[in-house]
Amino acid sequence: MTDLNPDAEVQTAAEWLANAKDRPSPIIPEIRSRFGLEPLQAVEAIRRAQALRWARAS
Structure with a gap:
């Protein structure tokens, strides 16, 4: 990088992943x-995306 x-x-x-309607696989x-x-770093991005989704759901 x-x-x-x-x-x-x-x-x-x-942020991109948290906002994605369909998660790529x-x-x-x-x-x-x-x-x-x-x-x-990719794993950290996934972790952060999940945290963003949970925060929005609260």
Whole structure:
């Protein structure tokens, strides 16, 4: 990843996933290719997306 702030890309991926009506499958390769994330960053984006969904549901 060439971004100077990789955390921003993780957050962008999380927001994209949280707003996605249909989750692509398999999700990790999709997030990695779409946002240029490393595997652990993709997992973190999924975790953050779930937290965003739960926060909206409350």
